[in-house]
Amino acid sequence: MHRNFKNIDKVCYGRGAFDQLNDILEPKRLENDHFMVFIVDYYFKGKELEKLIPVHEEDMIFFEDVDGHEPTTEQVDRLRDTILAEKGKPSGIIGIGGGSIMDIAKALSLMVNNEGSSSLYQGLNLVKNPGIYHLGVPTTSGTGAECSMTAVLTGPVKKLGLKCDWTVFNQVILDPELTASVPRNQWFYTGMDCYIHCIESESGIFYNEFSRAYGDQALKLCRDIFTGDNSGQNPENDEKLMIASLFGGLSLTYSEVGACHAFSYGLSYVFGMRHGFANCIAFNHLEEFYGDAVQEFKDMVAHHNIDLPQNLSANWSDEEIAKMADVAYNLPHMWTHAMGYNWEKKLTKQYLMDMYRKM
Secondary structure, eight states: OOOOOOOOOOEEEEETTGGGGGHHGGGGGGGTTTTTEHHHHHHGGGHHHHHSSOTTOEEEEEEOOOSSSSOOOHHHHHHHHHHHHHHHHEEEEEEEEEEEHHHHHHHHHHHHHHOGGGGGGGSSOOOOSSEEEEEEEEESSOOOTTTTTTEEEEOSSEEEESGGGGGOOSSSOOGGGGGGTOOOHHHHHHHHHHHHHHHHHTTSOOOHHHHHHHHHHHHHHHHHHHSSOOOOSHHHHHHHHHHHHHHHHHHHHSSOHHHHHHHHHHHHHOOOHHHHHHHHHTTTOHHHHHHHHHHHHHHHHHHTTTTOOOGGGOOHHHHHHHHHHHHHOOHHHHHHHOOTTTTGGGOOOHHHHHHHTTT
């Protein structure tokens, strides 16, 4: 079966593009109960960006703290219930922040039109009703959440996305000026998420020419950004990484993520590790899946003087390691891409636990 995936409806790109947000939202304000909901990373509370957000008197704005943890189904359910109880159905949801905020905004846009907990919809095409208009403004680059058809949430029993055509943003605004203040480590870890997306996309059975076209360009941009004399955080590389993130996300949308993301999901579920950081912890030990790309990754870590923690497993209990292995094992779409349709005959939970003990 060929994939027939939904892409972003509209993209506004360039320095200063954020200034167009109010004009873009204006015609949408006539829908539903005539108010917008802004979901903003708490990092921007009291900062200059807060003053630039076009919040009207009737609107609602929530500053969500996602520092040090992944977005949860409980968080989305709380927001949905609060909004519907206090104001009714919004005209649209606007997410302003990194990948976690993007995922909250995407999930929230679905949940205002669907009953029950968002944990009921973790999986592929489980959402029953289309969501409402939603717009994403990424302030970090690398996750690909701005174009993904998945809103990844940690629930009571698993970390898994709400994945369907309706998850995809109706509009994104890509303004490289908004990424200039990203702390160095976060810039690196989210950027590596993009690099890892491309490597995983090309390293499995679902890889194809569509994925190659986007992935090759994203990899070239990543190598420009993270290696060489002109590497690092600067205005030119901010623009490159924003486009690499978009292209990397499109590459994996028509291919798939693999072993690294499976291990990462276990780390995030048990310890609440941020996604990009967890990917880096896992990728550092996956030469058997990704070969020379792991050494290239290690060279980029050294080049940017990133202190990537080692021997974390020394402080993990057997129960925690076993739980991570359970989470990682129960991601068949990732293991199918990485190891083929007979992956269950090759992969054991003991192997997964042994790999976690190396991290």
